[in-house]
Amino acid sequence: DQQVKQNSPSLSVQEGRISILNCDYTNSMFDYFLWYKKYPAEGPTFLISISSIKDKNEDGRFTVFLNKSAKHLSLHIVPSQPGDSAVYFCAASGVGSSARQLTFGSGTQLTVLP
Amino acid sequence: NAGVTQTPKFRVLKTGQSMTLLCAQDMNHEYMYWYRQDPGMGLRLIHYSVGEGTTAKGEVPDGYNVSRLKKQNFLLGLESAAPSQTSVYFCASSYQVQETQYFGPGTRLLVL
Numbered sequence: 001d002q003q004v005k006q007n008s009p010s011l012s013v014q015e016g017r018i019s020i021l022n023c024d025y026t027n028s029m030f031d032y033f034l035w036y037k038k039y040p041a042e043g044p045t046f047l048i049s050i051s052s053i054k055d056k057n058e059d060g061r062f063t064v065f066l067n068k069s070a071k072h073l074s075l076h077i078v079p080s081q082p083g084d085s086a087v088y089f090c091a092a093s094g095v096g097s098s099a100r101q102l103t104f105g106s107g108t109q110l111t112v113l114p
Numbered sequence: 115n116a117g118v119t120q121t122p123k124f125r126v127l128k129t130g131q132s133m134t135l136l137c138a139q140d141m142n143h144e145y146m147y148w149y150r151q152d153p154g155m156g157l158r159l160i161h162y163s164v165g166e167g168t169t170a171k172g173e174v175p176d177g178y179n180v181s182r183l184k185k186q187n188f189l190l191g192l193e194s195a196a197p198s199q200t201s202v203y204f205c206a207s208s209y210q211v212q213e214t215q216y217f218g219p220g221t222r223l224l225v226l
Contacts, residue, residue: 036217044217101162102147102215104149
C-alpha cells in the first residue's frame with residue numbers, strides 16, 4: 001500500500017514552458033513534504049520542501065504547492081530548462097517517531113526538450 | 115568536504131554470500147539512513163540510526179543488519195544474499211530529524 005503516489009512515470013515538456021509534477025499521499029499524519037531530483041548514476045539531491053502549515057513555498061524557478069484537504073502536492077518548474085531533465089521524487093514524513101522516516105513516491109522522469 | 119560516500123560502487127554476489135556496504139559522512143550528522151531503490155518502487159528505508167551506537171528498523175529491514183559504531187560511519191550487512199536483494203542501495207545523512215537528507219552516490223548490487 002503506497003502512502004505516497006506519483007501516478008505519472010514520465011513527463012515531457014518544451015524548454016521555456018512550465019513543468020508540473022504531481023504527488024498524492026494517503027497518510028493524514030504526514031506534515032512535512034520534500035522534492036528530490038535524481039540524475040542517472042547519482043544519489044538524489046534535495047530540491048525544495050514545504051511544511052503543512054504552509055500551502056506554497058518558492059525557491060527561484062521551483063515552487064511547491066500543498067493542498068492538505070486533497071492530500072495533494074505539486075512541483076512547478078518555470079521556465080523549464082534541459083538541465084532539469086531528471087527523475088523527481090516526492091517524499092513525506094510525519095509526526096513523532098515517524099518524523100524520522102521519509103516515505104518516497106516512485107518518481108517521475110521529466111524530460112525537457114530543447 | 116566529501117559529503118556522503120559509499121563503498122563499493124558496484125558488486126556482484128552469488129546467492130548465499132555475505133558482504134558489507136560502507137557509508138561515511140563528514141558533515142557531523144546525527145542521523146544516517148540506508149535505502150534501496152527498485153524500478154517502479156521509489157526509495158524504501160531499510161534501517162536508520164539516530165546517533166552513534168543506535169539503530170532502528172525501517173520499512174524493509176528483513177535480510178539486512180546494520181551497525182553504527184562511529185558517528186561518521188553506517189554499515190549495512192547482508193549475511194546471506196538473495197536475488198531479491200539485487201538493487202541500488204543509497205545511504206543518506208541529516209543533522210536533525212525532518213531536515214534535508216544528503217545522499218551518497220549509491221551502490222549497485224547484483225545477486226546471482
